[in-house]
Structure formats: structure tokens, C-alpha cells
Amino acid sequence: MNSEDMETFFALSVIxxxxxxxIILTDTSNGDVRITTAKENLPELVKFMKxxxxxxxxxxxxxxxxxxxxxxxxxxxxxxxxxxxxxFRIFVKCRSKIDEPDYPSLTSIYESAxxxxxxxxxxxxxxxxxxxxxxxxxxxxxWDGHPLLKDYPLRKRPAVEELNFDAPGFLEEKEFGNK
Amino acid sequence: MxxxxxxxxxxxxFVVNIGPQHPSTHGVLRIVVQLDGxxxxxxxxxxxxxxxxxxxxxxxxxxxxAETITDRMDYVSGASNNLGYILTVEKLCxxxxxxxxxxxxxxxxxxxxxxxxxxxxGTHAVDLGALTEFLYCFRERELVLDLIExxxxxxxxxxxxxxxGLAKDVHKxxxxxxxxxxxxxxxxINQYEALLTNNxxxxxxxxxxxxxxxxxxxxxxxxxxxxxxxxxKYDVRKINPYSSYEDFDxxxxxxxxxxxxxxxxxxxEEMRQSLKIVHQALxxxxxxxxxxxxxxxxxxxxxKKRALTTMEGMISLFKYGMEGIKPPxxxxxxxxxxxxxELGYYMISDGSAFPYRMRVRPPSFCNVSALNKxxxxxxxxxxxxxxxxxxxxxxxxxx
Numbered sequence: 001m002n003s004e005d006m007e008t009f010f011a012l013s014v015i016x017x018x019x020x021x022x023i024i025l026t027d028t029s030n031g032d033v034r035i036t037t038a039k040e041n042l043p044e045l046v047k048f049m050k051x052x053x054x055x056x057x058x059x060x061x062x063x064x065x066x067x068x069x070x071x072x073x074x075x076x077x078x079x080x081x082x083x084x085x086x087x088f089r090i091f092v093k094c095r096s097k098i099d100e101p102d103y104p105s106l107t108s109i110y111e112s113a114x115x116x117x118x119x120x121x122x123x124x125x126x127x128x129x130x131x132x133x134x135x136x137x138x139x140x141x142x143w144d145g146h147p148l149l150k151d152y153p154l155r156k157r158p159a160v161e162e163l164n165f166d167a168p169g170f171l172e173e174k175e176f177g178n179k
Numbered sequence: 180m181x182x183x184x185x186x187x188x189x190x191x192x193f194v195v196n197i198g199p200q201h202p203s204t205h206g207v208l209r210i211v212v213q214l215d216g217x218x219x220x221x222x223x224x225x226x227x228x229x230x231x232x233x234x235x236x237x238x239x240x241x242x243x244x245a246e247t248i249t250d251r252m253d254y255v256s257g258a259s260n261n262l263g264y265i266l267t268v269e270k271l272c273x274x275x276x277x278x279x280x281x282x283x284x285x286x287x288x289x290x291x292x293x294x295x296x297x298x299x300x301g302t303h304a305v306d307l308g309a310l311t312e313f314l315y316c317f318r319e320r321e322l323v324l325d326l327i328e329x330x331x332x333x334x335x336x337x338x339x340x341x342x343x344g345l346a347k348d349v350h351k352x353x354x355x356x357x358x359x360x361x362x363x364x365x366x367x368i369n370q371y372e373a374l375l376t377n378n379x380x381x382x383x384x385x386x387x388x389x390x391x392x393x394x395x396x397x398x399x400x401x402x403x404x405x406x407x408x409x410x411x412k413y414d415v416r417k418i419n420p421y422s423s424y425e426d427f428d429x430x431x432x433x434x435x436x437x438x439x440x441x442x443x444x445x446x447x448e449e450m451r452q453s454l455k456i457v458h459q460a461l462x463x464x465x466x467x468x469x470x471x472x473x474x475x476x477x478x479x480x481x482x483k484k485r486a487l488t489t490m491e492g493m494i495s496l497f498k499y500g501m502e503g504i505k506p507p508x509x510x511x512x513x514x515x516x517x518x519x520x521e522l523g524y525y526m527i528s529d530g531s532a533f534p535y536r537m538r539v540r541p542p543s544f545c546n547v548s549a550l551n552k553x554x555x556x557x558x559x560x561x562x563x564x565x566x567x568x569x570x571x572x573x574x575x576x577x578x
């Protein structure tokens with residue numbers, strides 16, 4: 001184990017001191033630090049990690065989903081938080097159902113969450129509550145299904161006859177922008 | 180919101196659609212720009228035209244087959260992408276490559292950085308009207324690609340790394356050719372700089388254009404030259420050294436203001452530093468095995484010589500080809516410094532021969548998401564300059 005990992009373990013101990021009640025699970029295998037929290041507590045935990053002067057997690061480096069179809073709450077969203085000042089990296093995990101109506105968005109805390117959350121919505125179908133512009137980002141607007149779910153087949157294509165090119169507004173862009 | 184008839188009448192809310200097919204977007208990026216006169220009010224990048232769901236494809240490939248997907252994401256810096264991927268799989272398996280392999284990996288990654296920056300410089304300059312630069316850059320890029328071809332057999336998509344080492348040992352021709360290249364290249368960088376760095380026209384187009392502050396850059400998760408141009412000295416090679424980067428002596432250049440010119444200066448200096456690293460690595464390649472087969476026979480492919488002369492080697496080569504490697508259950512994250520920024524891989528293994536999930540943290544994806552922030556309030560012509568300075572690559576943004 002090298003010195004950076006030790007630093008990250010210091011960060012973990014600080015979080016555990018203050019936010020113990022929000023942490024469900026801690027996993028430190030393979031040298032990375034991963035903590036699991038409930039979706040209700042996620043914004044508060046992340047806000048604490050960003051604003052605490054000892055931690056200073058100022059960058060949301062990545063945000064992505066993983067699908068575990070056998071679980072009841074099958075989507076696991078993983079937040080990759082990084083502190084540029086202290087060189088800490090901690091992964092925060094949060095589980096949810098696909099049709100969860102109250103999954104919190106972090107767009108008010110980190111700007112970079114905007115596109116990442118759109119990507120998770122596009123590929124997994126998880127709707128973030130409070131996102132300013134939740135639209136598909138990689139797939140076309142009228143795409144059917146969410147490709148990274150495990151029950152989505154690898155080579156699925158929309159049937160051509162399903163696409164109605166003559167329908168009013170099919171080829172027009174309805175709206176745009178981050179309004 | 181807006182409808183097309185509004186755009187035709189209202190001059191103050193004039194909307195211009197750039198791309199998806201447009202020379203300055205370097206691929207198929209579409210930008211919808213809302214203008215007030217000639218000033219950008221809002222620039223919304225619309226991506227996804229190159230989306231092929233490579234993360235999904237990786238779940239249906241064995242670990243080594245999935246490696247060939249990674250260099251097709253960022254196709255002008257293939258070896259860097261392979262490196263990040265292989266390091267993640269090695270972390271999952273608990274394998275460490277030999278020192279010789281690590282040095283060769285560094286050489287390839289840095290050569291790739293040079294070739295990628297040459298593509299950026301050529302296209303960025305040609306977007307702003309300096310055609311000569313483009314011809315110069317592609318002339319030297321050809322030399323770099325030839326070098327990579329001598330070593331790996333492929334020009335842009337090498338897939339040369341294996342878990343625990345390399346596919347082949349270094350050929351002696353490569354060392355000779357690389358030494359020649361190191362001799363001539365510093366003079367070439369001076370030539371590029373002579374055309375642009377103190378050029379009045381270049382100043383006008385790049386100075387104080389597309390400024391992004393350090394705080395905003397971190398908030399938008401920018402990495403690589405875009406973040407260092409804003410003055411934050413964040414380079415994964417220095418902060419969390421991987422693949423023996425701690426052995427080499429190099430500087431991390433930074434800018435002050437965070438405008439297009441700073442990002443240009445940072446990348447130019449990075450090419451010199453990369454060349455320095457290649458030089459050090461090339462002169463100090465340690466002797467020894469290029470595959471760490473003896474230490475981890477379970478995960479590492481046997482070298483061809485062993486496979487064809489010993490029985491165990493033959494069996495393990497056969498198993499390797501038929502079954503692939505099976506890392507233990509677990510999750511691992513490794514990030515490396517790609518020419519465009521921090522490229523991270525998060526791999527989840529369920530103990531089978533196929534990755535359960537491969538997540539790529541794409542650097543250009545974050546970088547281009549800050550385009551609106553950088554372009555707001557500038558002229559439409561500056562948008563092309565800003566877009567060039569971000570150095571986007573759509574293959575990796577859309578994946």
C-alpha cells in the first residue's frame with residue numbers, strides 16, 4: 001500500500017467520525033475506498049465531503065451506473081469524488097430502483113454532474129429529481145429502451161417500420177438549450 | 180422554448196446550427212449556438228452521433244478482446260487507452276508487469292502523446308487559418324506513427340499490451356529509429372513555435388479567448404491541458420505515478436489565465452517533456468523478461484518460445500486462448516494521464532472471463548461539457564478557436 005492510499009484512509013476516518021449514521025457499508029478492497037449510502041442521505045453526505053476543510057472533495061470526477069438485475073434495487077450509481085488539494089479519491093455508491101421517483105440530482109453541487117446524470121438516465125433509465133435538463137445525451141431522443149441494462153440485448157435494433165417518418169414533427173428539433 | 184419561425188424573425192435571438200458535418204468540429208459534433216448579433220449567448224454541444232455503446236460491447240468480450248475496443252475510442256492516442264485498460268485489469272488480478280515492460284509502455288504512451296498533440300496542433304492551426312502548420316505537423320506525425328508501427332505492427336490501434344507485460348519484445352530497429360527521431364524532433368518543435376507563438380495574428384485569435392478559471396475548471400471536472408492551462412498543476416503521472424513514471428525526470432507545464440493561448444503553450448511544452456521521458460526510458464530500458472509469466476502463470480500469457488517448447492506452456496497458452504483470464508471478484512479503478520486528460524477505467528469483475536462492467540471516464544466528455552462556459556460572450560469566430568483548444572475527440576466522447 002502506497003502513501004496516497006494512506007491519505008485516502010485518513011479521509012475515510014474523518015467521514016466516519018462525522019457521518020457514521022449515513023454510511024451503510026465500507027469496502028476497501030483493491031486499495032480503493034468505496035462507501036455505500038442511502039439515496040435520501042446522498043446530497044448531504046456529498047455536500048459535507050465537498051465543504052469540510054479537512055476533506056475538500058472539489059471534483060466530481062465521474063458518475064456512472066451499474067445494473068444488478070437480481071437485486072431489488074437494481075441500479076447502483078457510483079460517484080467518483082476527488083480532492084485536487086489533498087489527493088483523496090473516494091467512491092460513493094448509492095442503490096436505487098429504476099423507476100425511483102425521488103432519486104436526488106447533484107447538479108446543484110457539481111457542474112459536471114449535469115452531463116453524467118444525463119448519461120446515466122440515457123443508458124439506465126434512472127430519472128434524477130431536480131435535474132435542469134434531463135434528456136438523452138448519447139442515444140437519439142426517440143430511442144427505445146436503455147442499452148446498458150443487463151436485460152437489453154446486445155444487437156437490438158429498432159424495426160424500420162416502427163419509425164414513422166411522415167409523422168408531424170419527426171424531423172424537427174422541438175427544443176434545445178440548457179434553459 | 181424556441182421554434183424555428185422565431186429564429187427567422189428575431190435578430191437578437193438568432194440561432195445558428197454548426198455541424199454535425201463541419202470541418203471545425205473534428206468529427207461529428209453538433210453545436211447549436213444562440214447569438215445576439217455576432218456574440219455567443221448560449222452554445223449547446225449536442226453529442227452522440229458516433230455512439231456505438233462500447234461499454235456494452237466490452238461486457239460480451241473476454242478481457243483481452245475488450246482491450247481492442249479501448250484503442251478505438253480515442254483513436255489518435257490508442258496506446259494510452261490500452262495502457263489504462265491493462266493497468267486496471269492488472270489491478271483486478273493483482274498482477275505487476277516487469278520493469279522492462281513498464282518502460283516500453285511509457286515509451287509508447289509518450290510517443291502517442293506526441294502524435295496526438297501533433298494532430299491537435301495541425302488541426303487547431305488550420306481552423307484558425309494557418310495551413311503551413313498543418314503540413315509540418317502531419318509530416319512529423321508520420322515519423323511517430325512509423326516508430327509505433329516498428330514496435331507494435333500497427334499505426335494507430337496497437338493493442339500491444341498484455342496482462343503482465345507486452346505482446347512482443349522490443350526490436351532493435353526500434354531503438355535505433357527512436358534515437359534518430361529524438362535527435363531531430365526538438366528542432367521541429369522550434370519550427371512550429373516560430374510560426375505561431377509570437378505571431379501577432381495568433382495572439383489576436385487566442386489571447387483572452389475562452390477563459391475558464393481554476394475553480395470553474397475543477398467544478399466542470401476538466402482535466403489534462405485544459406485544467407493545467409488554468410493554472411492547477413494536476414497531472415496523474417506526477418501525483419499518482421503508475422507504470423514507473425516516478426523514475427523519470429520531467430516538468431508539468433501550467434498556464435496562468437486559462438485562455439486558448441495558455442492551453443496552446445501547455446501542450447507545446449508537453450511535447451518537449453514527452454520527448455524527454457522517451458529519451459530517458461529508451462536509454463535505460465532494463466534487461467529481462469517482457470512478460471511476467473513466471474510470477475503469475477495463472478493470468479499471464481506464456482511467451483511464444485515457452486509455449487512452443489514446454490508442455491505446461493502449451494497447455495497454458497491453449498487455456499488462455501480458449502477460456503481467457505478470470506480475475507477474482509472485485510472492483511478496481513485506475514486513472515492515467517491521457518493526452519486529453521485523466522482517463523479512468525472502473526472495472527467490475529464477477530469472477531467470469533467477461534467483465535461485468537467496464538466504465539470509461541472519458542476526459543474529452545467532461546472537457547467539452549464546459550464549452551458553453553468558455554464561449555459565452557465571445558464572437559462566433561472565437562468558438563472555433565475555443566473548440567480547437569479543448570482538443571476534443573468524438574470517438575471517445577460518444578464511445
